[in-house]
Structure formats: C-alpha cells, structure tokens
Amino acid sequence: MSAPDQLMVVIDPVARRMDGESVRIAKDVLCAGARTKISLPESAEEFARALARRGRKRLVVIGDDRALLRTVGLLHRERDLAEGDPLGLVPVGERVVLARSLGVPSGTVAAARAVxxxxxxxxxxxxxxxxxxxxxxxxxxxxxxxxxxxxxxxxPSVWTACRSLVRTLVRPTPPERLLTHRLRVEADGVLLSDLDEAVEGVSVRSRGGGTVEVEVAGTSGASASARTVTVSGPDFRYRADGAVGGPVRTRTWTVREGAWGLVVPGGG
Structure with a gap:
C-alpha cells in the first residue's frame, strides 16, 4: 500500500497516559512518512466525534485492544466500515493481544511502518x-x-480467614464445582444443545471465509461451523473479546464476511 495523501491519527487517551514515549515514537514515524492530522480526544464522546470528522483521510488509531474495539464498533454503527479505507493501528498499552492475533506488529516502529x-x-x-x-x-x-x-x-474478617486456613490444613480443599447453564444453542438453525442439557460454556471463534467454529462444553459436547449462532435460555452473560455483555435471555450473532479492512505488513 503506497503512503496515503493524509492520515487522521486518533490517539487514545489511555495510551497517552500509560506510555507517552511509545505514542511519541509512533507519531514521529507516521509524520515522517505522510501528511498527518493529529486528534487527542479526552473522552469517548470526543473519540467518536474525531472519527466522524475524519472526512476522506485514512484513519489510524494509536491505542490498545479497547481502542480498536471502540473504533470498529463506531464505524460499524455509522455503516462506514465495509466501504471505507482499511484501518491503521499502532498498538500501545497493556492489552494488545487481540491486535497481535489480527496480524498487527507489537513493536511501535514496526506497526507504524506497517500503517x-x-x-x-x-x-x-x-x-x-x-x-x-x-x-x-x-x-x-x-x-x-x-x-x-x-x-x-x-x-472477610480475620476470624473467617483463620477458620478457612484451619480447614485447609485439616482436610484437602475439593476442586471448585462448576455451575452449569441451561441454554439452547443453535448454529445455522441446527440445534447443538437444548434447555434440558447441562452447558458448562460456549465458545465461538472465527474460521475465516464467513464462518465461525461453535463449540459447546457440557452434556452435548457438540461443535459445528456456522454463519449464525443463537444462544437463548435463562439470563446469561457472555464475553466478547474479553468485555462482559448481558445479562440477556437470547442473543444472535451473524458473521459478515470481509466486513472490514486492517492494514498489516506485506498483505497478511
């Protein structure tokens, strides 16, 4: 990808507070390679306004996984994700596991050059x-x-802690017992688990090509590849990229193939 005419570089406030030196390095590399406009939002509202005002500039975010998720979520809700230019990301912060898993270099200079x-x-x-x-x-x-x-x-009081210690010394601590869900899990309309079956957990991972791998831990132990996943039952919570959602009684997730672009080294 040739260098764009102009970049809109949005720097997440958490990244500025946690690692100002890495932010400075990323800015230096980006400014040396392209015309840049720098935005320094101080709140989620200012972050959203910065994205909305980017015009035709290519968007680059300096921040951690939470900043990446916030950006993609906002662009999706603006319906400006699939048609827009690919997103550039320079990971800065403690939580950058998601960024690395998507192919973005973890080093500041390497990530900025990849942009x-x-x-x-x-x-x-x-x-x-x-x-x-x-x-x-x-x-x-x-x-x-x-x-x-x-x-x-x-x-807990000191007395409670002492009693717990004594019990531990007297007898082994039994393993923690998992409390199972009663959930109905469907993949493309195919039933993987019903409400009369114990479910210890459900995981959904992208396989690429417009499908996800759905795995149900528990009585059924079922798995399937699908484009749509529906989970329903008594109130349950879920973790999407580590963030907790819910409680809800039903939720459907649908894969949108190739819905967004991310700049990675060499064409990833």
Missing part, C-alpha cells in the same frame, strides 16, 4: 442483534459458585 507501507487485510466481523461487534473470540463462560462471604458483600 505506511503495508497492505489491507479483509477480516470477518461477528455482529449481534443489538449491533455489538466481536473481532476475536466470543464465550459464554462457565458459572462458578460465589466464594465465602460473597452473599453478605462485606470484607
């Missing part, structure tokens, strides 16, 4: 029926019983 010299990689997007997006992994995790004192909401 200038790399190629667009088209990626699938998992979209739910409330317009939320998933870039990586979706999970309905297993439930765990609340620990001692959780019901009261108060801090």
């Amino acid at each position: 200038l010299e790399g190629a667009s990689r088209r990626l699938d997007l998992l979209v739910d029926d409330s317009d939320g997006v998933v870039l990586g992994v979706l999970r309905v995790p297993a439930l765990s019983p609340a620990g001692p004192g959780a019901a009261s909401g108060g801090p």
Whole structure:
C-alpha cells in the first residue's frame, strides 16, 4: 500500500497516559512518512466525534485492544466500515493481544511502518442483534459458585480467614464445582444443545471465509461451523473479546464476511 495523501491519527487517551514515549515514537514515524492530522480526544464522546470528522483521510488509531474495539464498533454503527479505507493501528498499552492475533506488529516502529507501507487485510466481523461487534473470540463462560462471604458483600474478617486456613490444613480443599447453564444453542438453525442439557460454556471463534467454529462444553459436547449462532435460555452473560455483555435471555450473532479492512505488513 503506497503512503496515503493524509492520515487522521486518533490517539487514545489511555495510551497517552500509560506510555507517552511509545505514542511519541509512533507519531514521529507516521509524520515522517505522510501528511498527518493529529486528534487527542479526552473522552469517548470526543473519540467518536474525531472519527466522524475524519472526512476522506485514512484513519489510524494509536491505542490498545479497547481502542480498536471502540473504533470498529463506531464505524460499524455509522455503516462506514465495509466501504471505507482499511484501518491503521499502532498498538500501545497493556492489552494488545487481540491486535497481535489480527496480524498487527507489537513493536511501535514496526506497526507504524506497517500503517505506511503495508497492505489491507479483509477480516470477518461477528455482529449481534443489538449491533455489538466481536473481532476475536466470543464465550459464554462457565458459572462458578460465589466464594465465602460473597452473599453478605462485606470484607472477610480475620476470624473467617483463620477458620478457612484451619480447614485447609485439616482436610484437602475439593476442586471448585462448576455451575452449569441451561441454554439452547443453535448454529445455522441446527440445534447443538437444548434447555434440558447441562452447558458448562460456549465458545465461538472465527474460521475465516464467513464462518465461525461453535463449540459447546457440557452434556452435548457438540461443535459445528456456522454463519449464525443463537444462544437463548435463562439470563446469561457472555464475553466478547474479553468485555462482559448481558445479562440477556437470547442473543444472535451473524458473521459478515470481509466486513472490514486492517492494514498489516506485506498483505497478511
């Protein structure tokens, strides 16, 4: 990809606070390779306005996985994701696992150079029926019983801690028991698990090519490739790229093939 006429570089405020030196390096590399306009939003609202005002400039975000997710979510809701230029990303911050899994270099200089010299990689997007997006992994995790004192909401006393220590010394601690869900899981309309079956968890991962791999842990142990996944049942929470969603009683996720572009080295 040749260097664009102009970049709109939006720097996430968390990245500026956590690693100002890496932000400075990224800016220097980008400004040396292209005409740039720098935006320094201080809030989620200012971040959204910066994206909306980018015009025909190619968008580059300096930030962590949360900044990436926020950007893709906003562009999706603007209906400006599939038709727009590929997104450039320079990962800065503690949480950059998702960015690396998508092919973005973890080093600041390498990522900034990839923005200038790399190629667009088209990626699938998992979209739910409330317009939320998933870039990586979706999970309905297993439930765990609340620990001692959780019901009261108060801090454990010294006496409680001592009693717990004594019990541990007297007898082995049994393994934590997982509390199962009662969920109905469908993949492209095919039933993988019903409400009368115990479900320890559900995971959904992109396979590329417009499909995801759905795996149900529990009684059924079923798996399938699908374009649409529906989970329903009693109130449940889910984790989309690590962020907790819900509780909901039903949610459907649909794959949109090649829905967005990301700049990666060499054409990824």
